[in-house]
Amino acid sequence: MVGDQIINGIILGSMYALIALGYTLVFGVLDKLNFAHSEVFMAGGYVGLSWIALGAPVWLAIIGVAAVAGIMGLAVELISFRKFKGSDGQITASLSSLAVGIVMIDLVQKYWGSEPIAISLPVALRTAGFTLGGMTLTWLKVGILGFTLILMIGLQVLVQKTALGRNIRAVADNPASASLLGVDVKRVNQQTFFIASALAGIAGLLLTMRTGFASSDIGLGFGLKALAIMGIGGMGDLRGAVIGGLVVGLCEGLGFQFGFGRLADIMVWVLMIFVLVVRPAGLFGNATARDVRA
Amino acid sequence: MPETLLQVQDLAVSYGPIQALRGCSIEVRPREAVAVIGANGAGKTTLLKALSNLVPAKSGQVLFRGEPLGTRGPHRLARDGMLHIPEGRGVLGTMSVLENLRLSYDIRPAKLSFAVALEEVFACFPRLSERRTQKAGSMSGGEQQMLALARALINPPDVLLLDEPSLGLSPRMVKEAYRILRMFRDRGMAILLIEQNVHIALGFAHRGYVLRQGQVMMQGACSDLGSDPDILKHYLGTSVEAA
């Protein structure tokens, strides 16, 4: 039983982490919060079940969701962030993205209604599995865990080892200096939004596969928690997003196990308040340039 | 190669109501080292920022190799052969020395391979070799200045724009920095140098301009400027401590 909840907690946490990674990637590069991010995550579920309804296999649906969500991210960058350079527009840009997110909820509800929509997956995918040391593992759970792990490692490699990642880190360090070093800041911003949003969309599809439903209110519930996780992990810190996500997922899983029920839902916010009181820069944030600037 | 590499024609730049440059004309020819001197607030940094399109021109224009800058972003100008080392050096503090150099190397196609270019840099800056994996922001100011100058070596630009390379350095480090800059100059790299230190600037460059309140007050060969008794009067203008 406890083992099951640990697994569930880790799965939950890895999905939080995927969303938080996107929040933190954008924050690192632009120093601005993208509130539309959690709604791209929400929309990912609907886009995914649409691909599946069209007969796409799961792997193709994932690629399709990544593409569509990535393009949504490009639109958000263009609409809410392009105009606001430097720290002047920090709050205005974030407000604009909040508005875009709320419009997205409305559009999804106009098209799909406000009731959750079921995803049509073979029943066997969600029930077939095996037991391991007292834990019941379905292939779906294993698949989600394995895939999110690959995505997180992939992102780490991309950011640390590739030319694109070097450019992303250069812009995150200082956009003006990066541009004098030949880095096309606008292009890097777009690439960052695309990657962050694609990850959020995929997380939306994975959550929909896991619960069986896409629902239009998960952006504000589930998605916003990822924002708190970024605060817990440290703003702009990729490692913090992953570990923060896993910690919160585990806490929620175990909280559920020990009968806290709905209280588990508020845990992340309490945890954030607590962490930020003790360590204002978050668990992994370093109190250097970034925080001084903020 | 056109007669002038950089031509600033009647350039004006404002920050809101503040006019930082009011009709400033300057040129840099191939293989030439040009110094711009002036007191605090004269508009020197603004001039360099306008040259790499970090601030927009209100009127006038800049030609780079005969072509107007137009709307080319700073990154495009860097790729087209301009290397601007800004006030404060523009080193990326969260990235390693090696990564900073790699970014500079990748700006435009290079003659040498990265490994070979890196060897040359490390031969010239042994300190950077020792610190290659260190975060640039954790190095001393002098070491960071060396890293900034090393950018011009790893993939040499057509023109180097330098904003007060001596600022905040010990006299020994200033000497060291200028030893490197003389090497660049003698290899024929065109250099536009901004300095508050008149003595150093005029000793280094071929020609010089004295900027005051956004306008060119005097210009000429550095040897002539250096012996002009008016220069200090013009140069001092608003600030006394600059002498």
Ligand SMILES: Nc1ncnc2c1ncn2[C@@H]1O[C@H](COP(=O)(O)OP(=O)(O)OP(=O)(O)O)[C@@H](O)[C@H]1O
């Ligand atoms: N971002 C800005 N906003 C408003 N005014 C500015 C800005 N940057 C510079 N200025 C003003 O423009 C004028 C020229 O500034 P600039 O930085 O070009 O001078 P400088 O010659 O480089 O001075 P210093 O020797 O102190 O570096 C100054 O009066 C300055 O106050």
Ligand SMILES: [Mg+2]
């Ligand atoms: Mg200056």
